[in-house]
Amino acid sequence: MDENEVVPLSRSLLDAWLVKHEFRSQQSSDNRCLLSFSYSEDADCELEYSIVVHEGEDAFLSVRGWSDKKFRSTDRPSLLEVINEYHDSYRWPLIRIREQGRRINMDTSLDVDLSAGVSFTLFDDILSGFLDNTYSFWIYISKQDV
């Protein structure tokens, strides 16, 4: 495979990426690729990712990352400040919060329009970069007073 050749976005690129990084993934019934990472002391959490490759004319790559860490709903204003500061200081990832009862979950996301195709190298840089930067975000959060 010429890793710099632009090809249509397809599941085979994701499969090649999983092989390259020796990741063991699970497949959900709705065709999402699921990656799980065990507890990290640095990030103080476990991390999971859902990766979806949308093929076709409007092809795009969609990734979600979340952890087992929960926050109090009373900390919502502080969390919004921390997220904005992080968004302003760092390029990646995009961070969202979801309130469930009295708990807040945070997730990170990546959605890239790859309708014009993508090289494997660019695909690798985008996806690996997202995982690395999400991990850095959780390390950052573990050091914040929220």
Place this chain on the structure above:
Amino acid sequence: MGVSTDVATVIRTALDQSKFSFFQRSISEDDGVRVDEFLVRYNYDRRAKTEIDYLLSLVTYADGAKILDIFGSNTHFYEHDQRNQLLEALQQYLSRFRNPKVVMRALDTVLQTRTEAHYPVTSGLSEEIFLALFSDFRSANFSFLRWMNETDHGRQIPADDDDIQDPAPPEE
């Protein structure tokens, strides 16, 4: 079809061929970082109710790593006492839509929002990929601006000429 690692030329060619009006300048910094900037200016947009500028910033680091940063700026301003309301509005937007990243920034007298997207392009880009990414960003930027206009997130301050933060004049 392949990619080119001369990403600045890819961007310039793509913008030229797509008839975008833009300014370009290059900055070399002491630490070996080079920044190629392309400023695409739009006039007042009636649908978004704001002027819109897009700044495409290609950052090349001393080790050869390249990042393409795309920024969208607008001329909506908010009072400082609406900070919490504005942060909440941005988060609500992000919870509903997939892009772009939206950031609140505090200027001296007002608050402003900025949209962003970033791509690692060390391995190169093709003109087609660049145009797809830029088109997606512009579309998402409009979604954000329209959403902010249509939702109850706090009162905007009518744009005043003195408040508008123009980027430094680019060198052709």
